[in-house]
Amino acid sequence: MKIFGITILLASLLASTPASAQNANTDKRVDRLEQEMRAIQRKVFPGGATRYFEPEITADTGPASPKPASTTSAVTDLIARVDALEASLANLTGQVEENGFRLKKIEDRLAATGESTTSSDSASANGSTPIVTPKAAPEAAPDPERVVGVAAIVMPDTGDSAEDAYIYGYRLWEAKFYPEAQAQLKKMAEEHSGHRRASFAQNLLGRAYLDDSKPALASVALYENYQKRPRGERAPDSLYFLSTALVQLKKNADACRVLAEMQEVYPEVASGRLADRVASGKTSANCK
Template identity: 45%
Template sequence: MTFGSFSRHLSLLGAGLALLATSTPVLPQDGNDEARLRRLEAEVRALQRKVFPGGDGRFFEPEISAEPSTRPAAPTTSTTAVTDILTRLDALETQLQRQTALNEENTNTIRLLTERIETLESAGASGSVLTPVPAVTPAPTSGATRSVTPAKPAGPSPERLAAVQGIAKPQTDDAADDEYSYGFRLWEARLYPEAQQQLTMFVEQNPKHWRATYGRNLLGRAYLDDGKAKEAAPWFLKNYQEDKTGARAGDSLLYLAETMIAMKDTSRACIALAEFSETYPALASGRLQSQYEANRSKVKCN
């Protein structure tokens, strides 16, 4: 509504109110006066509606009244928060499903490993031999960038099967000692992969047995004699550090020096030789003297 229109409405309202003010405040004498008064009141209400849209109880009574609604107003809060909660619940449910699947996979893996261990233990208890470990020959390459498919492991030859089956497992009152002795027999027969498998099982299952120092040392030798100096070194070092007073701790330290020589690590070889002569002088001049001097002759130490 413009300012001019609003002013005109106010003028009309003022005229209507003035007309009411000049009327005689006595009761009308006939029907015409009563009808005229009602018409003027109706015109005033009409002016009020134009000047005050929506109505106001102070000026006139609305012709149509409605009961106030008791229903609460609809919430104006955005549904973004609810959407976020639902999204997070979906994500948690997905994560829970993945975790459940992972737990099932782990349970299945543990079950298979347990069955494998039980099979090996049953085989050991019955005097069975280890499964022969076939040698793997890598496929040759004709170029540095050529991609080759690794050769599949070949099955053990009949000769190897016969050799492994020919190694008898001892059966005494000391089952742990029998496990070590069986590994020694495999190593002595130069069945190095099978000896490594057997001796690894022995030292892991019997770390406190009196034969453990023999087992760790012989395991290192099984790798060293198989041309795997890198795999042998940790076992020699572990056996020396585990118990320096052990029956084969000195042997392992000297074999560690020999392993470093095979790996062309002169510095560490010299350190091992020096520590051996200082820690085990009786062995250096006695049982292991020839091996000690042979290793010293292979390196030049300061």
């Protein structure tokens, strides 16, 4: 709009100004107008303005005419230059509107198909295929029987919140609701880490992972119980179950080292309450 205003102003000046003064003043104004036009071209189409929108002032292909002596031809030339600028501006505006329309179509297509934000034009230019983000699968509805079964297990209320949280996790594990038991036991061990039952909860968390066929997660939970609570009541048990998880992960040599450490750190428990488990663990791991 600003460029059109300048063009109209220039036309009115050409009509009202005497020819003698009109030539010098108008020539400067047109030069400035052309500079502004090129600036807009560079802004909208960086690096390509002159290639696309150089003002097209075509002369006759015949023999060059002698330069007229009057100022009328100069004014006519200026008017031709203004016309060329207006044509270039109209062309530029059309290109901008066309590009905006194309961009809107691309955005609509991306939104409809779930494609990545990389435009298909850019992907084609790079010789690659546009990446399509897969839509998330709908979540499966919970098993009604499982929901009822979990709801039937009640958390005790003895006044000891840590004890009650552990017992509730134990009951979920005993009923073989392993994912629910894992969440409850993990929460208990984190929120009541200083309670004596935290050692029980973390150890049972590892067992719940083992029972749920997740030996890698079990090994992490069991090792953390031994590392964080080496004097906890279930720290020796965690080493035994850690060896079991390692055997399932086909790391028998590591399992044997864990059992050897258990015997060294907890000799009384290893030779007493857990003696049978230590023996069976060594057999499973083929310890020498």
